[in-house]
Amino acid sequence: MVTFGEMTALATEYLTDLQQQLHSPRLHRDIRSRTALPELSRLTHVLARYHDQIANGFGTPAPDLTGVRDAARRAGTLLEQGEHLLGPPSDTETPASTLAQKLRAASIALGCGLDLLSTHSPPTQDQVTSANAVVIATPDTARALLHQLSTHTATVGHLARRTNAPTNQAGALLLKAAILDRIYSENRTASSIAALPLHHTPARIPPVIGEDDRQALAGIDASIQRLSAPAAFTSVTTWRYLARAAAIVCDLNSKTVRQLIHRINEMSRLHHVPVLKQAVADVQHTGRAWRTVIQRWDGHIGHYGHPANGPATDAGDLIVRLGRFIHADPAWTPSPRASGRLRPPHELAADLTQAADLAVVALKTIEACNNIAASQHAAINDAATIGVLDHQKKHPTQRPRVPASVRELSTRYDIAQTRGRQAILTLGQAIHNLTSQSADTLIEARLIIDRTLANAEQNQSPLAAAEFPRTIGNCLSKAPPSSSSQTSKVPTNQPNYQHRQQG
Amino acid sequence: MTHEREHHEVRQAWFTEILNNALNDLAHAERVITAYASQEPDGFIAWGMAEGEAVQAHQALRQAPSLRATVPADYTAVNATADALFELARKILQSLVRAAELANDPDDKMACLQAAQHAGRLRDALR
Numbered sequence: 001m002v003t004f005g006e007m008t009a010l011a012t013e014y015l016t017d018l019q020q021q022l023h024s025p026r027l028h029r030d031i032r033s034r035t036a037l038p039e040l041s042r043l044t045h046v047l048a049r050y051h052d053q054i055a056n057g058f059g060t061p062a063p064d065l066t067g068v069r070d071a072a073r074r075a076g077t078l079l080e081q082g083e084h085l086l087g088p089p090s091d092t093e094t095p096a097s098t099l100a101q102k103l104r105a106a107s108i109a110l111g112c113g114l115d116l117l118s119t120h121s122p123p124t125q126d127q128v129t130s131a132n133a134v135v136i137a138t139p140d141t142a143r144a145l146l147h148q149l150s151t152h153t154a155t156v157g158h159l160a161r162r163t164n165a166p167t168n169q170a171g172a173l174l175l176k177a178a179i180l181d182r183i184y185s186e187n188r189t190a191s192s193i194a195a196l197p198l199h200h201t202p203a204r205i206p207p208v209i210g211e212d213d214r215q216a217l218a219g220i221d222a223s224i225q226r227l228s229a230p231a232a233f234t235s236v237t238t239w240r241y242l243a244r245a246a247a248i249v250c251d252l253n254s255k256t257v258r259q260l261i262h263r264i265n266e267m268s269r270l271h272h273v274p275v276l277k278q279a280v281a282d283v284q285h286t287g288r289a290w291r292t293v294i295q296r297w298d299g300h301i302g303h304y305g306h307p308a309n310g311p312a313t314d315a316g317d318l319i320v321r322l323g324r325f326i327h328a329d330p331a332w333t334p335s336p337r338a339s340g341r342l343r344p345p346h347e348l349a350a351d352l353t354q355a356a357d358l359a360v361v362a363l364k365t366i367e368a369c370n371n372i373a374a375s376q377h378a379a380i381n382d383a384a385t386i387g388v389l390d391h392q393k394k395h396p397t398q399r400p401r402v403p404a405s406v407r408e409l410s411t412r413y414d415i416a417q418t419r420g421r422q423a424i425l426t427l428g429q430a431i432h433n434l435t436s437q438s439a440d441t442l443i444e445a446r447l448i449i450d451r452t453l454a455n456a457e458q459n460q461s462p463l464a465a466a467e468f469p470r471t472i473g474n475c476l477s478k479a480p481p482s483s484s485s486q487t488s489k490v491p492t493n494q495p496n497y498q499h500r501q502q503g
Numbered sequence: 504m505t506h507e508r509e510h511h512e513v514r515q516a517w518f519t520e521i522l523n524n525a526l527n528d529l530a531h532a533e534r535v536i537t538a539y540a541s542q543e544p545d546g547f548i549a550w551g552m553a554e555g556e557a558v559q560a561h562q563a564l565r566q567a568p569s570l571r572a573t574v575p576a577d578y579t580a581v582n583a584t585a586d587a588l589f590e591l592a593r594k595i596l597q598s599l600v601r602a603a604e605l606a607n608d609p610d611d612k613m614a615c616l617q618a619a620q621h622a623g624r625l626r627d628a629l630r
Contacts, residue, residue, distance in 0.1 A: 244555050251548045258544075284544070291547070294555075304563045323548070336539070336549045 004116045005194025005443070008148060011109035014102050019155045022162075030099040031162045038090030039103035040160055044083040044174065046111045047153055051076030051177075053114065054145055058121040060137035068142040071184035075146075078177040079153070082170040086160065110152070119199035132196060134454040135447065141193050143186035150181030192447035195440070201229045204313065207320045209331045216321050220361060223318040224368040227311060236382055237304070238312050240297040243290055245315035246369040246416070248334055250287030250423075252322045253362040254280050255342070257427070259326060260355055263345035269352065275430040282423035283366065289416040290369070296409045300383065315372075322365060356434040356441045360448075363427050366420055367448050373417035374455065380410045424452045519569060526564055530583030533557040585629050592626035595619075 021027045030036060053059075055073035083089075095104045120132040135141060153174055161171025204226065205219045257280045264272045323332045326348065328341045342348075349355035387403040428449040435442045536557045540550035547554075564570065599619035606612045 240555065244551055248548055248551045251545060251551075255545060255548070287547070298555075298558045298562070304559050334548055334552055336553065338549065340545055340549065 001197040002116075003194060004113050004196045007109050007113035007116060008194070011106045011113065011152070012148070014106040014109065015152050015155050018099075018102055018106075018159065022155075022158055027099065028162060030097050031159055032164055033097055033099075035096040035100045036103065036159075037087055037163060037167060038092070039095055039100045039107070040156060040163070041083055041086035042089035043103050043107045043110070043156055044079055044086060044160075044170075045089050046107050046114070047149060047156065048076055048079040048083055050110070050114055050145065050149055051079055053118070054142050057137040057142075058117065058133065060121060060133055066139040068139045068146065068184050071180055072142065072146065075153075075177040075180040078173045078180070082157075082160065082173040082177070085170040085173070086163075086167055106152075116196060116198050117193070120196065132193075132199065132447075132451060135450045136193055136196075138450070138454050140186070140450075143184065144193070146181040147185035150178045150185055153181060154178035192443060192450045195443045195447045201226055204310075204317070207317055207324070211321075211324070213325070216325050217361065220318060220321050220325075220365065223314045223321070224364055226314045227318070227368050228371045236297075236300065236386070239382065240294070240300075241312045242315055242372050243293045243297055245312075245319055246372055247287050247290035247294060248319050249315075249322060249365050249369055250283055250290060252319065252326065253366055254283040254287065256322075256326050256348075256358060256362050257283060259342055259345055259348055260358060263349050263355060266345060267352070272430065272433055275426065275433060279423065279427040279430050282419065282426045283362070286366065286369070286416065286419040286423045289412070289419045293409070293412045293416055296405065296412055299405065300386070318365060318368065322361075325361070352434050353439065353441070356431050356439070356445075359427060359431045359434065360441050360445050363424060363431065363445055363448055366423050366427070367452065370417055370420040370424070370452070373413050373420060376410065376413035376417075380406060380413070383409055421452050421456055424448060522564075522567060522570055526561075526570060527583045527586045529557065529561040529564055531587035533561045534581075534584050589626060589629040592622050592629060595622045596626060 018027075051072045055069050055076055057069060090100075090104070095101045117136055120136055157171050157174030157178055159171075160174055161168050163171075202222045202225055205222045207216075207219060211219065257276055261273055261276050261280070264270070264276065319334050320332070323334060323338075324330060326342055327339070328343050329339050332338050349358050384402045384406045387406050388401070391398070391401070391403060428445050431445045432442065435445075533554070536550055536554045540547050540554040596619055599615045599622060603612045603615035603619065606615060
């Protein structure tokens with residue numbers, strides 16, 4: 001599926017092409033033709049739309065204290081004035097000149113990119129914001145976007161200046177906007193939102209025996225996306241099942257990472273081992289936290305039966321696929337009769353790149369568990385309602401109140417989520433060390449880490465922070481000791497978590 | 504009239520016995536499965552789902568009103584395991600004696616009877 005990064009890269013190609021031809025006589029002639037102006041106006045309009053969205057934080061209500069949004073608003077106003085000077089945007093179906101065609105192509109690619117981003121943000125306030133929406137709305141993302149936009153705006157500005165009077169006045173406005181963008185921007189070449197595809201809930205892909213790795217990964221992705229659509233959760237039976245599934249997913253993941261460690265040992269890349277070992281410990285920790293959630297649910301009398309609805313099926317699919325991915329038996333299922341024999345390490349990951357790919361699968365599925373924990377509020381509400389009703393039945397004269405067991409359940413979900421975050425950060429660090437700076441895997445991993453951090457900042461519950469011995473802030477400001485020894489060896493690969501915490 | 508009441512009582516006694524046996528077996532199953540599921544590192548992967556069903560089955564059955572009336576106050580899962588294993592040992596003993604009777608090879612008879620001897624002691628140990 002096409003991503004935001006691919007779309008904007010395409011637009012950049014077209015615009016860089018134009019930028020290089022700025023001084024050619026041919027462009028000089030073309031830009032003065034009647035056909036170019038409406039296309040310039042259209043492209044300016046797309047750029048103004050980007051600024052407008054950044055200024056509004058893509059519809060996410062979180063306040064911005066960095067001034068980036070304000071800058072985007074001011075630049076956006078300049079762009080709108082420029083657009084006004086350039087005249088009505090093009091509405092012809094086929095642009096006449098080569099220049100017009102290039103401008104049109106850039107408009108379409110940039111516009112489509114913006115639409116891709118917008119699918120992640122809720123159209124109305126009362127809908128639940130997706131995990132990605134939070135990342136898109138962060139100041140970091142805004143700065144990275146402004147960096148790209150400043151180059152594009154400057155190109156359009158230079159083009160506008162070469163038009164006839166009076167439209168050439170628009171050039172100065174656009175260049176001003178470009179400078180404003182540049183001042184507030186930050187060059188993060190591999191911004192994590194580049195990995196974002198169109199936001200939608202895919203259809204279920206039922207697992208079949210004998211899938212190849214590519215099919216299995218596609219299936220895992222589908223299950224994860226379906227699980228992160230928060231509307232579908234319904235009943236106590238589902239909650240109970242999902243908690244159990246999350247514990248199994250964590251255990252499978254720790255098995256996967258252990259197998260990776262074997263492989264890394266085989267390849268004698270011993271300096272990667274300490275972080276991975278820490279990741280195994282963190283993932284196991286998360287699994288144990290989930291088991292305490294299960295114990296709480298098991299204590300809830302009533303609501304028997306099989307969860308026949310969507311999320312449970314998706315979680316089941318996820319377990320089966322994840323299990324078959326690492327086990328030797330192609331028909332593996334999570335049962336006592338299944339063989340626990342794993343695929344040999346060299347088959348799971350031939351080289352470091354594949355090892356990183358495998359680790360990203362683990363990272364994604366841990367995030368899926370965290371998404372389940374994050375949507376706990378619905379579960380807690382279900383449990384609280386049941387608790388209050390039961391209490392009313394036994395003591396009809398007393399005032400209804402939320403039972404302690406429900407608050408305890410809420411705390412346990414929070415702990416599971418906090419530990420899940422820690423596991424994601426450690427494993428993310430390991431992936432960072434395993435891959436080269438520009439790899440797609442790394443961008444994907446960084447998106448997951450950014451999402452985790454952004455959501456932690458937004459939703460971090462003081463209750464969970466008090467329960468958990470180390471708060472997220474603590475974990476971030478002190479990098480794990482095992483990884484700090486890596487810094488000297490791979491200086492360029494260190495993600496700058498501390499910076500993001502302060503920003 | 505007396506005949507009818509007798510019939511009802513027999514039926515009730517039978518029902519209670521079956522219910523209690525089922526409850527014991529479920530409690531035993533839950534205990535064994537939970538023990539396997541809590542084995543590190545991979546126990547939960549294999550036994551986790553089964554544990555869920557066992558727990559739910561046990562909990563669900565305990566809601567039966569007749570059971571609430573008849574379950575003794577000192578009922579614990581440990582007793583359930585002892586009961587279930589006692590029953591298992593009794594059955595093993597029975598089968599082994601029967602097998603020894605049917606066996607043609609003296610060595611088979613020998614093995615069966617020796618095993619039966621220990622199974623009998625196992626039953627006594629669990630009493």
